[in-house]
């Protein structure tokens with residue numbers, strides 16, 4: 001009898017562990033994008049940043065370590081750090097120019113998003129951090145990359161350029177976060193706010209989408225999750241929105257939404273493709289750049305350069321723009337000349353000729 005009970009217990013234990021393994025596998029597969037945090041740190045600040053970040057998101061963490069141990073990068077006015085950077089700059093396409101780093105057991109190929117944290121040295125990206133990006137540049141192609149830079153006080157624009165040179169084919173999730181000695185102690189809240197601005201890839205793609213239709217061409221906007229977009233989505237659930245926007249300043253098309261949305265304005269350097277809320281009740285779609293205080297709404301990621309300019313009708317005025325939550329069907333691109341006589345229902349489907357009520361024609365709501 002005792003043996004039978006032991007056998008049954010063993011069977012039960014095996015079943016349970018198999019079930020929990022299966023559940024863990026499902027959880028792993030449905031996790032919102034896999035993220036790897038990679039950092040290099042000499043005096044510990046980037047390590048603290050990595051630790052604060054990993055307490056906010058589900059991510060694996062990897063540290064870049066140099067093969068040469070106990071180096072004094074501070075000695076003689078930071079001379080060694082400077083020498084390492086000079087070696088890289090004199091021949092940046094040669095791996096031999098970079099200080100050797102230890103192998104890392106986390107393979108970047110297995111992740112959708114990489115958040116890279118580096119110190120600034122002599123206004124540039126710290127040399128060992130550069131080694132990691134250079135070594136992994138092919139694996140990083142097509143991945144979402146986000147950057148956090150820690151400095152004492154220097155601005156980080158050269159570090160951002162270094163990163164773009166080192167991994168030319170990565171997709172940047174958004175603007176880099178700069179943490180310096182004045183705000184290092186507030187890093188948790190800085191990181192939390194910054195994370196909201198980054199467009200990370202997630203494997204189950206739970207990002208709310210909005211569609212922008214101009215002249216029969218529809219492009220997707222990945223929406224940022226904030227009060228403004230939540231209210232905008234609620235409006236668009238009632239019906240698509242027909243707007244008339246105008247080019248302005250050589251960098252945007254913009255105009256009134258006809259209602260206000262909750263503002264969480266912040267100073268930003270808006271980039272091509274960015275969609276933002278200006279002054280609470282205007283929408284701006286960028287084909288150029290501008291530094292101003294806006295509330296981020298989202299980003300058009302599918303177009304850049306001249307294709308984005310053409311889609312947004314850069315430089316024109318009186319541009320008919322429709323915002324919707326469903327992709328309009330049956331809308332053929334009408335070309336740049338000529339106005340479409342086709343009308344669409346508020347759900348974005350092609351309206352029958354005899355359709356009565358409110359329809360959208362050439363981006364404007366009309367009553368038939």
Ligand SMILES: Cc1cc2nc3c(=O)[nH]c(=O)nc-3n(C[C@H](O)[C@H](O)[C@H](O)COP(=O)(O)O)c2cc1C
Pocket residue numbers: 040041042043044045046047073074078080081082118119120121122123124150151152153154155
């Ligand atoms: C070799 C070297 C050069 C540095 N150069 C600069 C600099 O030009 N400007 C600056 O603001 N901070 C500079 N720093 C300071 C670091 O950027 C800053 O302390 C950073 O937080 C260090 O990160 P860590 O503690 O993770 O190594 C330098 C530090 C080192 C070691």
